[in-house]
Amino acid sequence: MLSPSFDLLMALDPADLILLFWFTAIFDVPRYFISVAVIILIPRNKLPPLQLTTSAIVAGHNESMSLRACVDSIEADQIVNCG
16 A cells, blocks of 8 residues: 555646656756766866875873884874873
């Protein structure tokens, strides 16, 4: 059994459906057609590879014995020592 709202939509003729969903008919449908046209007609440029950097924050209190080993084991481009 179908829901009552679906029965209502099936009972409407196409003109009434457009009046019911006027916002979609006016704004969304042309937007999708324009998007497809742009994707097909305009060539895409290849993007340069990303140059990501990593940062690490090392926090410690009275950790002077193990801090150097911790910092040496981190593979980061930038290390901030808070301690």
